[in-house]
Amino acid sequence: MLKTTYGEPSTWKVTTMKKIGILSSAIDNITLKQIDQAERIPFFSKFLTDIKISHKTVFASVMTQLRVSTRRVARAEPSCENLTTYTIANQKEYIVVSYTAAQLEECLSNITLRDNLDILGSLDFENDQLQVLKSKLDTVFSTIPEDYLPLIGNIAKMYSTEEISKWNITSVDTLAALLGDASWETNDVKINALVTQYLKSPNGTFDGTTLTVLAPYICGLNETLIQQIPTNAITDSSKPLDVSNCTQSQRNLFYSKMKEAYSSSESSSNAYFQIMSPVIGGATSKDLLLFASGSPEMDLTTFTLLNPAEVQKLTAKNITNLLGDNVLEINTIVGSQVLQAWVSKNNQKEINILGLNATATVNETLPEGFIVISPVTQQSGASSHSFIYLLYICTLAAIFYTNNLFL
Numbered sequence: 001m002l003k004t005t006y007g008e009p010s011t012w013k014v015t016t017m018k019k020i021g022i023l024s025s026a027i028d029n030i031t032l033k034q035i036d037q038a039e040r041i042p043f044f045s046k047f048l049t050d051i052k053i054s055h056k057t058v059f060a061s062v063m064t065q066l067r068v069s070t071r072r073v074a075r076a077e078p079s080c081e082n083l084t085t086y087t088i089a090n091q092k093e094y095i096v097v098s099y100t101a102a103q104l105e106e107c108l109s110n111i112t113l114r115d116n117l118d119i120l121g122s123l124d125f126e127n128d129q130l131q132v133l134k135s136k137l138d139t140v141f142s143t144i145p146e147d148y149l150p151l152i153g154n155i156a157k158m159y160s161t162e163e164i165s166k167w168n169i170t171s172v173d174t175l176a177a178l179l180g181d182a183s184w185e186t187n188d189v190k191i192n193a194l195v196t197q198y199l200k201s202p203n204g205t206f207d208g209t210t211l212t213v214l215a216p217y218i219c220g221l222n223e224t225l226i227q228q229i230p231t232n233a234i235t236d237s238s239k240p241l242d243v244s245n246c247t248q249s250q251r252n253l254f255y256s257k258m259k260e261a262y263s264s265s266e267s268s269s270n271a272y273f274q275i276m277s278p279v280i281g282g283a284t285s286k287d288l289l290l291f292a293s294g295s296p297e298m299d300l301t302t303f304t305l306l307n308p309a310e311v312q313k314l315t316a317k318n319i320t321n322l323l324g325d326n327v328l329e330i331n332t333i334v335g336s337q338v339l340q341a342w343v344s345k346n347n348q349k350e351i352n353i354l355g356l357n358a359t360a361t362v363n364e365t366l367p368e369g370f371i372v373i374s375p376v377t378q379q380s381g382a383s384s385h386s387f388i389y390l391l392y393i394c395t396l397a398a399i400f401y402t403n404n405l406f407l
Contacts, residue, residue: 002027009034017043025051025058029068041094048093052124063124066097080107088116093123101128110136114148121153122181134158146170150177157182161193169194170201176213184217186245191220199228208236215239218254219246226253231261240278248281248307255282269294281305285313292321300326300333308341316346316353331357 002023003009006016009031017024017039024047032040044066052059080103081087088095099107113120113136120133133155137144144152146168156178169175175198184191195214198204211233214221218241234257241258243251258279265272273296276283280302283291288310291298303323311319319342320327333339334356343351348360 002031010036012036012039014039014043017047022051022055022058025055025062027065029065032065032069041091041098045091045094052093063093063097066094070098083108083112085112085116088112088119092119095120096123096125096129099129101126101132104129104132105136108133108136110140113137114140117148117151118153121151121155123154124183125154127158130155130158143167146174149174150181152178153181154183157184157188157190159190161190164190164193164197167197168201169198170203172198172203172210172213174198175210179213179217184220186217186242187219188217189220189222191217192222192225195221195225199225206230207233208238211237211241212239216242218242219244219250221250223249223253226250226257229257231257234258234261243279243281244305246281251279251282251307253282254279259287266290270296273298277302281307283307283310285310288314288322289318292318295321295324297324297326298322300329304333304336304338306338308338311338311342312345314342316350319354327355330355334358 002020006012006020009027012020012035017035020027024043044062048059048062051062080099083095083099083104091098113133117137125133137152137155141148143166149156149167149169150173169178175194178194179191198210199206206229211229215237216239241254243254246254255276258276262272262275265275269290273280273291273294276287276291280291283306288306292314300323303326314322323330330339339356339358343356343358344361346360347362351358351360
C-alpha cells in the first residue's frame with residue numbers, strides 16, 4: 001500500500017517519511033533496508049525519540065525491525081564511524097540499532113561516553129551493548145562518583161550487588177534517578193542493594209518521600225528491609241505500593257504494615273477496603289470476611305491477587321459478598337490459581353452456589369444413616385446373580401440400620 005502511494009522505498013526522502021508518519025512503525029525490516037541510509041537515519045532518529053514514551057509498544061516493534069535491517073549491514077561492514085557528541089545528540093535511539101556491541105567497543109571513546117553519559121544511559125541498549133558501556137565506564141572511574149550515578153540509567157543494571165555496595169548514595173534524588181531511569185524488573189535484587197546503600201548514608205531515612213520513590217519497585221526489597229518500614233512512611237507516601245510481583249510472604253508483610261498504619265479506619269469497612277486494596281493480596285480470611293460485610297464490589301482482577309490459602313477458608317456466600325455483581329462474571333477467571341485452590345476444597349453444592357463451571361473433587365457429606373452403593377463392574381465369566389445378591393444384602397442392611405434408629 002505504501003509503495004502504491006509513495007513509490008519504491010529506495011526513492012523515499014525524509015519528507016516522504018514524514019508524510020508516512022506513524023505508519024512508518026508498520027514498515028518491515030526488508031523494506032527498511034531498501035531506504036537510503038542518509039534518509040533513514042535523520043527520520044528515525046527523531047521518530048524514535050517522539051514515540052518512545054507515548055507509544056511504548058510501537059517503539060519496541062520499530063526498534064526490533066530496525067535492528068534486523070541495520071545489523072545485516074553491520075555484519076557486512078564491520079567498520080564504523082566514531083561516535084561524537086554531535087552524533088549522539090542527533091541520533092540518540094538510532095545509535096542502539098546501528099551500533100553493535102563490537103562497534104561500540106571500537107568506535108566510542110571513554111571520554112565521549114563520560115561526556116554524554118546522560119544520553120547514552122537513557123537509551124534502550126541490549127545487555128551486550130550495556131556491558132561494553134559499563135566496561136568503558138569502569139576504565140574511567142574506579143568507583144562511580146555520586147554526581148555521575150544519576151546519569152548512568154540502564155547501565156546501572158550491569159553492576160553487581162557487590163559493586164553497588166561501594167557506591168555513595170547519600171540523596172533520595174540519586175536513589176530516585178538510579179531506579180527511575182533504568183528499566184528494572186520490579187523484583188530485581190539489585191533494587192534491594194541500592195536501597196541498602198542509601199539507608200547506610202547519614203541522610204538515608206525510610207520516610208514517606210523514600211517510600212514514594214520505592215512504590216513501583218517495592219517487591220525488590222527483602223523481608224528485612226520491609227520490616228524496617230515505619231508506619232508514618234506508609235501514611236506519608238503519595239503513591240500506592242505495587243505488590244503485584246511480590247512473593248506471598250512479602251505481600252503478607254506489606255499487608256500487616258498497612259493494617260498497622262491504618263488500624264483506625266477498620267470501623268468503616270468500605271473506606272478501609274479502599275485503603276487496603278493495593279496490598280490486599282496479603283489479607284487473612286478474617287479480614288476478607290470484614291471486607292465482605294461491607295459489600296465492597298471487589299473487581300475480579302483484585303480477587304485473583306488474593307492469597308489462595310486464605311480464600312479456601314471462605315464460603316460461596318462470603319465470596320459473593322466480596323464480589324457483589326462482579327460474581328456474575330466469575331467464570332472468566334475460573335482457571336485462576338485462587339479459584340482452582342478454592343474448588344479443590346469445596347463440594348459441588350458450594351461450587352454451584354457460586355455459579356462456577358467447575359467439577360468438585362470433594363465428596364458431599366451424607367446425612368447419618370445413608371450409605372453409598374458403588375457400582376460393581378462384572379468381570380468376565382462371573383454370574384449376574386452375585387451382583388443381585390450383593391445388592392439384596394446391602395438393601396437389607398440399610399433397612400435393618402434404619403429400623404434400629406427408631407427402636
